[in-house]
Amino acid sequence: MPVSDYLVTIGLEVHCQIKTQTKMFCSCRAGFGYEPNTNVCPTCLGMPGALPVLNEYAIERTILTGMMLGCRTPEVSKWDRKNYFYADMPKNYQTSQLDLPLCIGGRVPLYSWAFPADASVDTDEPVVRYVQLDHIHLEEDAAKLTHFGNYSLVDYNRGGTPLMEIVSAPDLTSPDETYAYLKSLQQLMICGGISDADMEKGQMRCDVNVSLRPRGQKELGAKIEMKNINSMSAARRALNYEIARQAEELDRGIAQVQSTRRWDDALGESIVMRTKENAHDYRYHTCPDLVPVHTETIVAKVRGEMPELPDARRQRLVQQYGLPVSDANTLVADAGLCAYFEAAASSSQAPRKIANWVINNLTAALTEKELSIADCPVSPAALADLVAITEEGIVSNNQAREVLDVLWTKPGMSATDAAASLGYRKTDTGALEATIETVLADNADMVAIVKGGNLKLVNALTGKVMKASNPKPNPKIVTEILMAKLGL
Numbered sequence: 001m002p003v004s005d006y007l008v009t010i011g012l013e014v015h016c017q018i019k020t021q022t023k024m025f026c027s028c029r030a031g032f033g034y035e036p037n038t039n040v041c042p043t044c045l046g047m048p049g050a051l052p053v054l055n056e057y058a059i060e061r062t063i064l065t066g067m068m069l070g071c072r073t074p075e076v077s078k079w080d081r082k083n084y085f086y087a088d089m090p091k092n093y094q095t096s097q098l099d100l101p102l103c104i105g106g107r108v109p110l111y112s113w114a115f116p117a118d119a120s121v122d123t124d125e126p127v128v129r130y131v132q133l134d135h136i137h138l139e140e141d142a143a144k145l146t147h148f149g150n151y152s153l154v155d156y157n158r159g160g161t162p163l164m165e166i167v168s169a170p171d172l173t174s175p176d177e178t179y180a181y182l183k184s185l186q187q188l189m190i191c192g193g194i195s196d197a198d199m200e201k202g203q204m205r206c207d208v209n210v211s212l213r214p215r216g217q218k219e220l221g222a223k224i225e226m227k228n229i230n231s232m233s234a235a236r237r238a239l240n241y242e243i244a245r246q247a248e249e250l251d252r253g254i255a256q257v258q259s260t261r262r263w264d265d266a267l268g269e270s271i272v273m274r275t276k277e278n279a280h281d282y283r284y285h286t287c288p289d290l291v292p293v294h295t296e297t298i299v300a301k302v303r304g305e306m307p308e309l310p311d312a313r314r315q316r317l318v319q320q321y322g323l324p325v326s327d328a329n330t331l332v333a334d335a336g337l338c339a340y341f342e343a344a345a346s347s348s349q350a351p352r353k354i355a356n357w358v359i360n361n362l363t364a365a366l367t368e369k370e371l372s373i374a375d376c377p378v379s380p381a382a383l384a385d386l387v388a389i390t391e392e393g394i395v396s397n398n399q400a401r402e403v404l405d406v407l408w409t410k411p412g413m414s415a416t417d418a419a420a421s422l423g424y425r426k427t428d429t430g431a432l433e434a435t436i437e438t439v440l441a442d443n444a445d446m447v448a449i450v451k452g453g454n455l456k457l458v459n460a461l462t463g464k465v466m467k468a469s470n471p472k473p474n475p476k477i478v479t480e481i482l483m484a485k486l487g488l
């Protein structure tokens, strides 16, 4: 039977590195891009007798995340050891949270702008629906293993980095929703300053599980899990593949067994790793080295740090700057771009034009040069100035694009100076009118043709005025004056 005759149930476990200066249980520096095995100490190397010390800031950020997502924080939260032996975890256990995590329940909004571009959703509605969460707990990240032919290298710099695990209920129903869930969650993390949530850098990773059952059947089908998916589009591809695979097997009468598979994005298929029979038994037990956390004062402190959430921000952009909903959606979907826009728009008379420039010209230039908005050489103030001189008529839209090119190579220059360097200055109307008079007198034959009704030659006359002028005026203004002088 067709795939649409099956009900699809998807659950996600999202791991998110928290942006902290130091690791979860020691004072080693946390972060990306350092010489391997330089940010380590006896605690994060799992040396016998070394004792952990809690990173309070990581606990605060986790509780803040829970607050943003409507979770409940229990009065007391505790730490548990999850036992397993692997080279990336030198203690042979991971310090995690089992039954009293920092956040319980809650829900993640699926923002309409977070769906893939080819999914059909009503983008006028800010939130399509909410996905229920099971809980959020805090743990430590494992070290990083890099595999070569017959040996592997391990870098313990990452080992012990605070890692938040956001566990959803089995409440997602399609690959498109899963994509939107990850995108919404990513923007919420950036919004709250909790994580940069860059999936390419491994700051956010996810495990997905999916089961199928025929419509009408109550109990869920066997859960198949896919581990360590590292992009939103990979999650969508993996789920599309896995749903089709399971449906095809169910059609042929092959029952599914609970198992873990590995998604190979390059190959475009999932490969079975282990089934339930050989699943891990982690033998969790309460960590004797860490006292439980009494959360009351932390909750009270964090309450004052609630950021503006993306749907509220979208509404504000529309109201405060008069932006069309589609522009507000685009800006809210990228917290960095949105911050840039607000910095430029705050002092501008033309915020809608600023949004246009940010969304179109600036984004296109950034994409072409493979830069992120954080590395954009054109400052928000310079862009606001560029829009201002365009609005004043000192440069036309096309000339403004040339000015943008100059600003790109000369960070720190104002748009007015960049325009002047190209010969574009505020038009001296008196001088311009004199030039126009001369051009009209010198081209009486063309003037006669235009007056006879052939307006195509107006462009040619504008061109002649432009050529005769220094500094270069805005061609739009030249045409306006020309038309007026010709009585058109």
Ligand SMILES: [Zn+2]
Binding pocket: 023, 026, 027, 028, 039, 040, 041, 042, 043, 044, 045, 160
């Ligand atoms: Zn350490």
